[in-house]
Amino acid sequence: MRPLALGLRFLTPLLLLARSAPASEPSAQDVSLGVDWLRLYGYLPPPDPAQAQLQSPEKLRDAIKVMQRFAGLPETGRLDKRTLETMRKPRCSLPDVLGPAGLVRRRRRYALSGSVWRKRILTWRVQSFPQSSLLNPQIVRTLMSYALTVWGVESGLTFQEVNSQHQEADILIDFARAYHQDSYPFDGLGGTLAHAFFPGEHPISGDTHFDDEEIWTFGSQDGEGTDLFAVAVHEFGHALGLGHSSAPNSIMRPFYQGPVGDPDKYRLSQDDRDGLQQLYGKVPQTPNDQPTRKPLIPPRPSVLPPDSPSAPVPDRCEGSFDAIANIRGETFFFKGPWFWRLQPSGQLVSPRPARVHRFWEGLPSHVRVIQAAYARRGDGRILLFSGPQFWVFRERQLEGAARPLEELGLPPGEEVDAVFSWPFNGKTYLIRGQQYWRYDEAAARPDPGYPRDLSLWEGAPPAPDDVTVGNTGDTYFFKGTHYWRFPKGSVKTAPDSPQSMGPKWLDCPAPDFGPRTPEPPKPTPKPGTCDCRCELNQASERPPALLLLSLLPLLAGVLFC
Incomplete structure (x- = not known):
């Protein structure tokens, strides 16, 4: 079973490697993932709950060298870029090392499990x-x-x-x-x-x-x-x-x-x-012997599913995605009949996209574009939006028929540009153009008083391609080839927004031209006027005005729009 935590025995080398490494070395997160990987595939022993043994950094470097030797990489003993990339490749589930890690041989490369079938x-x-x-x-x-x-x-x-x-x-x-x-x-x-x-x-x-x-x-x-x-x-x-x-x-x-x-x-x-x-044992064969095979080779299926258009594979580095969503920690990028997946480690599952209809089982064949997507927080269901409708999936399986967006509070026939669930108030936001609606998942009803102007999210681009919440709690608005970051719990863009999405999200080079300058913030309203950008998460009773004023410094981090 894969351990859930690193354990005390790996804490000291992990911290030492992270603290002593120069800027070009892996982050503490990369070191943590690397140690987990080395243990999973047999290069490091599993943690022993009966003892708090500390492992030296030298032992960890030795394990990395053995892994690099096994993978045919230069034996640096460091979690360098090539080593981390190799660790992220699709692979077999079984461990690489069946005995002591140092027994990986240079001449005889194969390894034996020590067990055989006793029949022919x-x-x-x-x-x-x-x-x-x-x-x-x-x-x-x-x-x-x-x-x-x-x-x-x-x-x-x-x-x-x-x-x-x-x-x-x-x-x-x-x-x-x-x-x-x-x-x-x-x-x-x-x-x-x-x-x-x-x-x-x-x-x-x-x-x-x-x-x-x-x-x-x-x-x-x-x-x-x-x-x-x-x-x-x-x-x-x-x-x-x-x-x-x-x-x-x-x-x-x-x-x-x-x-x-x-x-x-x-x-x-x-x-x-x-x-x-x-x-x-060896099988005696003459030089002219050919392996005995079945006479019929399996027919090759069509590469494209019957309900998919014969469309060229898009270039992910061009941006302008139809939908972007964080689903169980992975970020999905949808474009036409294709999608890419970004793992929590920041590594693409594959530089080539997969087909939407092959992955989302039961999605009607006439759906050519996913305009928005999000994972519902209460039950983990995944909602895919196209046109004035949406579909609900459990894992990858469709549940029921298409449902109208009117259920979520939008006018009849309306479509969405972006949908996301904000963890700081549990509400779901549906954006179209320069306005948005809000849906209460817990109460299963739209919130009254919507739509509202998207400018309440200060610095957000109008009609974003989509919006999603990252694994660290930051909110990201995407449009074209750029993204706007809203720090955790904030409704105002970070000072460094917008930025090119290619290097961070898609393993693409940064464009030659820089991101456009964000619009300047609106001027501070004059005394006596109201420019109410945010509201407190509504309760059944509001506190008295004086008490509310005294609590404002404490509530500054939990304002909701």
Whole structure:
């Protein structure tokens, strides 16, 4: 299980590395994430709750060097940019180091789990299939057969598919989501892709699980999605007893490396063959022997779903997104039929976008643009807006039919530019042009007295592309290629706004031209006039005027518009 906290034993090296590092070194957050990653994949031992042992910075640097050696990176012992980027790549869930970390070898790169199958004929069955992939069950089963055959021709093992649930299979294959009753819960699109269990006598031995929230593909021409055949070959290596390898051409490298070509032509690298034959012995072959394969290669599905337009992939660095939303800590950027995802670490899940209709299951095919989106705070439901309607999703599954924006207090036929939920009063804001409405989620009704002028959010751009609240509590207005930051709890833009969104949000270079100068603030109203920019979060009774005046300094941070 992945630990939730670093624990005392890592506190001292973490602080030392963060304090002593120059400005070019990683932040304390990067060091924290790096230590968590090193422990998760076997480079550092898990914290022992029975002792408060302190780990020296030297031990941490040694672990980083071993990880860098394994990944083929320069052994700096520091969490440099290349090391952090490698840690953020999609990969297998299983640890890289099966024993003491220092035993990663330079000559023999493959690793053995120490367990093998004691029989030469192994059975397998696909127990569940991907729910949102274009790959139908027949294609999935054929790809699994090809992936197993890759190992069979090099080891002499025979793999037989069993179709009946009443027949016990040695290798059970499942597509699952999140926690699925083993020690390796999945984490959604990107991140960990799959895992398999080593041979043995345990009921789960040999079983292979794929994250059903990935976009599984085969033969994709534009690189979209994750190639199921390549990942299956890797995971079946684990199911036969191989650990991860540090060899450059090995399919057992822990990080996803993209498609490996046609299954009928693919053959294991020498490192993979050597590791397999250490476990199961060599198979005598003449130079003209060809691996035995099924005669029929799986048909390649269309790259585009049938309800999607044949549109070119947009350039994320051009900005002007249709919608931007923080959903469970990740920032989603929508543009046409595509979207990008930014992880809490600040790393894009992929520089290439994913298709909206492949991810949001049940979204009607006629919806071409998502104009706004947000995650509801009370129940975690996700709302997607397009035209005068919105749709409610639980996780990625649609719940019910389209609903009119009139339910949220907007006039009939009105659309929205931006929607966001502000955590400081629990209210949902719906923006159109230069005005906004407010909805009370707790009471399930629109607040009276709206719409109001957007200028109450001092410095905000009119008709923003969207608005979202970051993980640290700051509120961000986006428009074009720039963003305006409102510090936590404030309705006035930060002095450094606006800024280019590319470097911070999209891994894009800063534009040659600077952001336009924000509009000057409105003049201070003269005595006797009222320019009421904010209101207190309304209660059933208002305090007396004198008491309110005495409390104003204390309430300055909790004003709501």
